[in-house]
Amino acid sequence: MKQPASTPSTENQPLRLPARGRNRPQAVAETIKDWIIENGLAPGDRLPQEHQLIAHLGVSKGTVREALRVLETQGLIRTRTGPGGGAFITELGADHASALLANHFFFKEISIAHIYELRIALEPQLVFDLAPHITEEQIDELRRRMSVYTAPPASIEEERQQRVAELEFHEALAGFSDNPLLGFTCGFLVRLLKDLTVCKRIYGQPNPELRERGLSYQEQLISALRAGDADEARAIMQAHMRAAQRIMLAQEAQVTKAFLTIGDR
Amino acid sequence: MKQPASTPSTENQPLRLPARGRNRPQAVAETIKDWIIENGLAPGDRLPQEHQLIAHLGVSKGTVREALRVLETQGLIRTRTGPGGGAFITELGADHASALLANHFFFKEISIAHIYELRIALEPQLVFDLAPHITEEQIDELRRRMSVYTAPPASIEEERQQRVAELEFHEALAGFSDNPLLGFTCGFLVRLLKDLTVCKRIYGQPNPELRERGLSYQEQLISALRAGDADEARAIMQAHMRAAQRIMLAQEAQVTKAFLTIGDR
DNA sequence: AGATATTTGTTCGTATGTATT
C-alpha cells in the first residue's frame, strides 16, 4: 500500500486517469463530475467515501478534499459527517445559483433600468404562459403574500418589509413557471432588486403610489389568472412593469457593487 | 522590503475575526470575501500570501487552501506560483459564469422551446438597443463571422461548424450590449444551443433552409443596424427568431442532461 | 542559459469532531 515514492515516472494509472496537466484539485473535480454523469447519479445518491476516492483517483486526502470543496461550491454535492455520512449529490437551488451568478455582475455597473428592461420583456410572457396552468393552491399562495401589504405601512421599516413582500410575490410567480430558464431569470432579477432593498440603498422614502398601484395591478392580475385569460394577464403585467419602472427610475441612483453579498449562505 | 506597514489607517487591521462555527473553509472564504469588499480590491489586486492568511486567520494551511479553492471556483480569484505569485482578484467571465449557471439546469428538463421562448423575448430588444450605438468595428466583426457560412457546406462536419459560427454571430451581438444583464442572458442561451450543437445531439441532417434564411435575415439586420434603424432591427430579429424556432422545433428531440459539461474550462 | 529564491501545490501522519448504533 505504501509507495516508496521513488517511482518518478508516470504512475500506475489507477482506474480512471486523473487528467494531469492542470491543477490537480480541479482535474479531480472534473473526473468525479464525469463519473457522476456516466453513472447517472441523481440527487440524494452518495459518492464513494474519501478514502475510496483517494485510492481510486491516486491522489492524497487534501487534494480530494479540495476537489470536493470545488463541487460543493458549484452546488453539486453536500457533505455530512458521521456514520453513513459522506458526499451526496444535491440539486443546485435557484438561490445558490443566483449567488454564483451575481458574482459575474460584481464589477459591472448594473442599474435599475437594466433590470427593468428584462423584467418588462419577460414577466408578461411569464404570466401569459402561467394563465392556463395555474392552480388554486398557487393562487392562494399569491394571495397570502399580498396580505402583507394590504394595509399602508406604519413605519419606514414596515415600508421596507412590504416592498420585500411585493418582490416575493413576483418571485413566487417566477417559481411557478413551466420554463425553468424563464422562471430562473425572472427570479434572479427580483432577487437583485430584493438585495438592493435589503441593503436599503434604494427605497429611502415612503412611496404610497407604488404600493397602491402595485396592489391594484396584482388584484387584476390574479383575476385574469383565475379566469385563465392569458392575453389579459400579459397586458396587465406589462402595464404594471412599465408603471413600476417609471416610479423606480424617478428615485434611482446608480447602483453598483452591492451584489457580491447576495445570498452568501 | 515586504510590507508597507507604515500606512496607519486601513492596512494595519489585517483581517477580521475568524468567524468560527460553521465549516471552516467556507467561513474562511466568507471572511476573505468580506475583506475584499471592505478594502475595495479590484481585479488584478493581490491577496495576502498563504502563510499570511494562515497567521492572520489562525487556521491551517489546508483550510486556507480549501477556502481559496472555493473563491477560485466562484471565479473571484486566480492563483499563480512562483515569486510575486499568489491569489489575484479576477473578474468572473461570462463563459465561466455560464458554466456555473448551467449546473442549475442539470437536473431540469430543458427543451429547445424553453430556450427560444427567451430568445424571442430578448434578442429583438437587444438589437433595438444596439442600433443607435453600434460601431463600424462591431459591424465588421459581425460580417467576419458571417463569412464562415456564406457558402453552402460541403460536408456534414462543415455544416456543424457553420451552425456554430451562426450561433457565435448572436453571441457576439450579445457581447455588444450596453445592458450586462441582457447581454449575458442572451449569450447564455446561445451557449446552451452551441453546446447542444457541439454535442451533436441536434442538427443531425443538413438543413439548407435554416442557413439561407438565416443569412438573408442577418444581411437585413446589419443594414438596419448600420442605418441606426432600431425599430426595423427589432422587427427583423423578431421574424428571424420566430422562423428559427419553427425550424428547430420541427427537428427537436427532448434535450436533457447535456449541460453539466458546458464550458468546463 | 543556468542557478537560486520565492511562492504555491501535494502528500502523509495524526488528532479531533460528529453522528449513528
Next chain:
DNA sequence: TAATACATACGAACAAATATC
C-alpha cells in the same frame, strides 16, 4: 455510556512552478 464510522482539521515535509539575477 461506549464503540464505531465517517468527515474535518492541523502541521511538517516535500515537490513543482516561475520570476529574477
